[in-house]
Amino acid sequence: MDDYPLLDLFWTMLWFFLWIMWLFLLFKIVSDIFRDHELSGWAKAGWLIFCLLIPFIGVLVYVIARGTGMTERDAARAKETEAAFQDYVRKSASGAGSPGGSGAGAADELARLADLKAKGALTEDEFQKAKAKILA
Template sequence: MQLATDYPVLNLFWTMLMFFLWILWFFLLFKIILDIFRDDDLSGWGKAGWLIFVILLPFLGVFVYLIARGKSMGQRDMQQMQEQQSAMDSYIRKTAGSAGGSTTEELARLAELKQQGHISEEEFLKAKAKILA
C-alpha cells in the first residue's frame, strides 16, 4: 500500500512513457545504422562518416540522417521488400511447377501408355515408383 502513495498514477504513466520512448529510440538508432550499411549509393567513406556522426552525436546524427536521407531510406525499404517478394514468388512458382505439374503429367502419360498397352503392368509400377521417388 505504501508503494501506491509514494508512486502516484501519473508518475507510473510518465515512467512507462519514458521506457517506451527509450525502446523506440534504440529501434530507430539500429534501423538507421542498418540502413547506412545497406545503402549501395554511399561510398565507404560516406558510410564511415555517417556512422561516426550517428555514434558520437546520436540524437543530432539520427535526426540529421532522417532529414537528409529519410526519403531514400523508405525507398530502399520498399525495394528490399519487393525483391524479397519476387524471390518468394519465383521460388513458389519453381517449386509448385516442378513438384505438382510435371509429376502429375508424367503419371498421367504412364497411365495412358499402360491403357494403350504399350507398357506392361510391371513396367508401369517400376516407372511410377521412379517418378514418385
C-alpha cells in the first residue's frame, strides 16, 4: 500500500466510475436501438456495429445524433406503461373482465344469473353452482 498513493487511488476510482457510467450508457443505447420501431433493420445493425466496433466514438455520436429522440421514446414508453397500469387497476377494481372478480363485476354476474333463473333458463342447482363459482 505504501507504493500506491492516495491520489492515485482517487484517480483510479474516478476512471472506474466513469467506465461503469459508460457501460450503463452503452446498455441504454443498445436497448434504445432495439426498441426503436422507426429504425429499419439495417439502420439498427449499422448503429449497433458502430457502437460496438468503435465504442466511445459510437456512443458519443449516437447520443449527439439521437439523444433527443431517445428521451422522447422513453417518455412515450413510460406514458404507455402508466396508461396500461391505470387501465389494469380500473378493471381490477371494478371486477370487469375477471370471471371470479369481486365488486361490481360479481354483482352484475349475480344479477344476470338471477335473471336467467327467473326466466327459467337455469335450474336451481345450476344457479347455485354458478353463484358459488362467482363468489369463490
